[in-house]
Amino acid sequence: MSDSVMNTYARLPVAFERGEGAWLLDQQGTRYLDALGGIAVCALGHAHPAVTEAIRDQAGKLVHTSNLYEIPLQRELADLVTGLAGMDRAFFCNSGAEANEAAIKLARLHGHRRGVELPHVVVAEGAFHGRTLATLTATGNRKVQAGFEPLVNGFVRVPFNDLDALSTVAANTPSAVAVLLEPIQGEGGIRVAEDAYLRGVRELCDRHGWLLMFDEIQCGMGRSGRFLACQHSGVQPDVVTLAKALANGFPIGVCMARGGAAELFQPGNHGSTFGGNPLACRAALATVRTLLEEQLIERAEALGARLLQGLSAALENSDAVVAVRGRGLMLGVEFDRPCRELVTRALAKGLLINVTAETVIRLLPPLTLTDEQADRIVDLIAELAAEFSAACA
Ligand code: PLP
Numbered sequence: 378m379s380d381s382v383m384n385t386y387a388r389l390p391v392a393f394e395r396g397e398g399a400w401l402l403d404q405q406g407t408r409y410l411d412a413l414g415g416i417a418v419c420a421l422g423h424a425h426p427a428v429t430e431a432i433r434d435q436a437g438k439l440v441h442t443s444n445l446y447e448i449p450l451q452r453e454l455a456d457l458v459t460g461l462a463g464m465d466r467a468f469f470c471n472s473g474a475e476a477n478e479a480a481i482k483l484a485r486l487h488g489h490r491r492g493v494e495l496p497h498v499v500v501a502e503g504a505f506h507g508r509t510l511a512t513l514t515a516t517g518n519r520k521v522q523a524g525f526e527p528l529v530n531g532f533v534r535v536p537f538n539d540l541d542a543l544s545t546v547a548a549n550t551p552s553a554v555a556v557l558l559e560p561i562q563g564e565g566g567i568r569v570a571e572d573a574y575l576r577g578v579r580e581l582c583d584r585h586g587w588l589l590m591f592d593e594i595q596c597g598m599g600r601s602g603r604f605l606a607c608q609h610s611g612v613q614p615d616v617v618t619l620a621k622a623l624a625n626g627f628p629i630g631v632c633m634a635r636g637g638a639a640e641l642f643q644p645g646n647h648g649s650t651f652g653g654n655p656l657a658c659r660a661a662l663a664t665v666r667t668l669l670e671e672q673l674i675e676r677a678e679a680l681g682a683r684l685l686q687g688l689s690a691a692l693e694n695s696d697a698v699v700a701v702r703g704r705g706l707m708l709g710v711e712f713d714r715p716c717r718e719l720v721t722r723a724l725a726k727g728l729l730i731n732v733t734a735e736t737v738i739r740l741l742p743p744l745t746l747t748d749e750q751a752d753r754i755v756d757l758i759a760e761l762a763a764e765f766s767a768a769c770a
Contacts, residue, residue, distance in 0.1 A: 389724055396423020399743050399750050401729065411729045412742045412754050417563065417595045417707070420622035421667055422743035428625045431663035432656065441654040450658035457665055458623075461604045463613055464633035468642065469653025471628045473594035473620035474507025479632035479647060480557065480590045480616045481511050485531070486641040487588050488554035495530070496554040498590075499546055501537040503565030503734075506557065506592055515557060517565070537562065538570055540577040547585050555588035555616075556581075560606040563595035563741075566734030567702055567709025572610035579612045588638055590616040594630070595707070598622035599668050599744060602678030602705035609704065627660035629653070673744040680751055681705035684740070687755035695759075697766040706746075710738040710758060714769065719761050728757045 393401040393409075399422050401409045414420065421428060435450075442448065455467040468479050481498060488496025498515065500506070506515040513521050514528040517537075522528060533550055535542040537558075546553055556578055562568040582589040591614040596606040598619060603609055605617060615638045620630035630652075634641070651657070668674060685703060688710060692698040700711040715735045723730045731739045738758065742750075 389721065391724060398422035398424075399746050407727070409724070409727050409729050410750060410753060410757075412740045413729045413731050414622075414741050414743045415626060416621070416731065417600060417741040418621045418626050420598055420600065420673070420744045421625045421664060421671075422745040425625060425664075425667065425745070427663045427667045428627070428660055431659050432627065435656050435659035438655075440656045441651070443650065443654075444648060444652065448653060448655060448658065450655050450662065451653040454653070454658045454661050454665075457662065458619070458631060459633055461665070462617055462619075462633050463635070464617060465635040465639040466633065468632045468634075468647065469658070470630045470632070470649045471651050471657075472507070472630050473592075473618065474509045474512045474630075475649065475652075476594065476618035476620050476630035476632045477506045477512045477515065477557070477592055478509055479642075480592070480618050481515065482647060483616055483632070483634060483638055483641050484555035484557070484588055484590065486646070487638060488552075490641070491554065491586060493552055493554055495552055497531050497533050497550060497552045499533045499535055499543065499550075499553055499556045499587075501558055501562070502534060503537050503562050503568060504557075504559060504592075505562070505564035506559075537565070537568060538574050540574055540581075543578060543581055547581055547587075553585070553587060555590055557590045557592060559592045559594075559596060560610070561596040561601060561704055561707055563707065563739070564733050566711065566737040567707060567739060569702065569704050570610075572612075575607060575610040575612040582615075588615040590614060590618075592618050594618055594620045595741075596704075598665075599674035599677055600706050600741070602674065602681060604674060606704065606707075623664065624657060624660035625664040627657055629657040629661050668744070671745070677705040677744045680742075680744070680746055680748075681708065683748065684708055684751050684755065687752060688758060691755050691759035692762055695762045695766055697769060698762055703740075706740070706742055706744060708740040709733075710740075710762070712736045712738075712762075712765070716765060719765060722761055722764065723757065726757050726760070728754065730758075 506512040
C-alpha cells in the first residue's frame with residue numbers, strides 16, 4: 378500500500394468493496410458480518426436503497442448552493458429532526474466534532490449573556506466529544522489530548538454518573554454555565570448514564586441557570602431504542618448534538634437547541650460552507666424517514682434485548698468476562714484484561730467488532746439486523762471469549 382495517506386489510523390488489513398445490509402464484502406468477495414456499522418454510522422445497513430436513490434436523484438439535480446441562499450431541504454430536515462428531538466432550532470454542520478463545537482459556542486454565548494466573563498463547561502471523565510481542539514479538550518481521555526497542548530480553556534471535569542461531584546462544582550464554580558454529557562458513553566466503554574443521574578443533572582442545571590447539553594452523536598438516532606437516548610429518562614436537554622447515523626454515512630452533523638439557547642446564534646456568529654447542503658440534507662431526510670417508516674427504533678430496542686440476553690447467557694461462565702451492558706444496539710462486553718487482539722481474531726471469523734477503553738468489545742450493528750444475524754454475533758463472540766480465556770489461562 379502507498380504511504381501517501383497520513384498515518385492517523387491503525388488500519389486492519391482488509392478493504393471492502395461492497396455492502397449489503399449488515400454484510401460487507403472485501404475485494405476477494407469474502408463476506409463479513411458488520412457488528413460495528415462504520416462505528417454507529419450505517420444504522421440502515423449498507424447500500425440501503427432509500428438512501429442510495431435519494432443521493433443519486435439529488436446529485437443529478439443540485440449538490441450545493443452555500444448558506445447564502447434559502448435551502449428548502451435544510452428547513453425540511455430541521456423540522457423533522459427538531460420535532461423528533463423536542464427541540465426548536467437546528468444548525469447543520471459536517472461531523473460530530475463540529476456539532477459539539479457549535480454546542481460549546483452556544484454555552485459560551487449563554488455564559489456571556491449572563492455576565493460570566495470566562496464561562497466554563499462541565500464535562501465527564503471517560504467522555505469522547507471529538508478531535509478538534511475544543512472537543513479534544515472536552516474529551517476525558519489523556520491519550521486524545523497528549524501532544525496537542527496548550528489545550529483550550531473553559532472546561533471543568535467531573536466523574537461520570539456522580540451527582541455529588543456535579544453539586545460540588547455547582548457550589549464552588551461560579552463560572553460554570555453548562556454541562557456536556559453523553560447519555561451513553563461510547564468510546565469510554567459503553568457506560569450508560571443512570572436515569573436518576575440525568576434527572577438530577579437536569580435539576581441542577583435548572584437551579585443554576587446552566588445549559589444541559591447532550592452529545593448523542595453515537596447513542597442517538599434510534600440506536601438506544603428511543604430517537605434520543607436521553608428520552609429513556611424523560612430528561613429534555615437544552616442542546617443536543619447528532620451526526621454519525623444522521624445520513625447513514627453521508628457526512629452531516631447537527632446541533633439542536635430549544636428555548637433561549639435556540640435564539641443565541643445570530644447571523645455572523647457561526648457558520649459552515651458545506652453544512653446542511655442540499656445533498657447532505659436529502660440523504661439525511663431519506664435516512665430519518667426510513668428509520669421511522671421501517672420502525673427501526675422499536676426494532677433496535679427488541680434486537681438490543683435479544684443480544685443482551687443472548688450475550689449474558691452465553692458469557693455467564695466465562696472467566697475473562699466481567700460485564701455485559703448497554704442499551705438497545707449499543708452494547709459492550711467488558712473483559713478483565715486488555716483485549717484488543719479480539720478485533721483481528723473476530724475478523725478472521727468474518728465478524729467486524731471494535732475494542733474500546735482497552736478492555737471492552739463494542740457492538741454497534743445496523744438497526745436492520747435480522748434475528749439470525751444477531752444470534753450469529755452472539756455465537757461468534759462466545760467462541761472468541763472462550764478462546765481468549767483459554768489462551769490467557
Ligand atoms: N461525540 C461522540 C459521542 C462520538 O462518539 C464521536 C465520534 O466517535 C464524536 C463526538 C466525534 O464525531 P466525528 O468523528 O464525526 O467528529
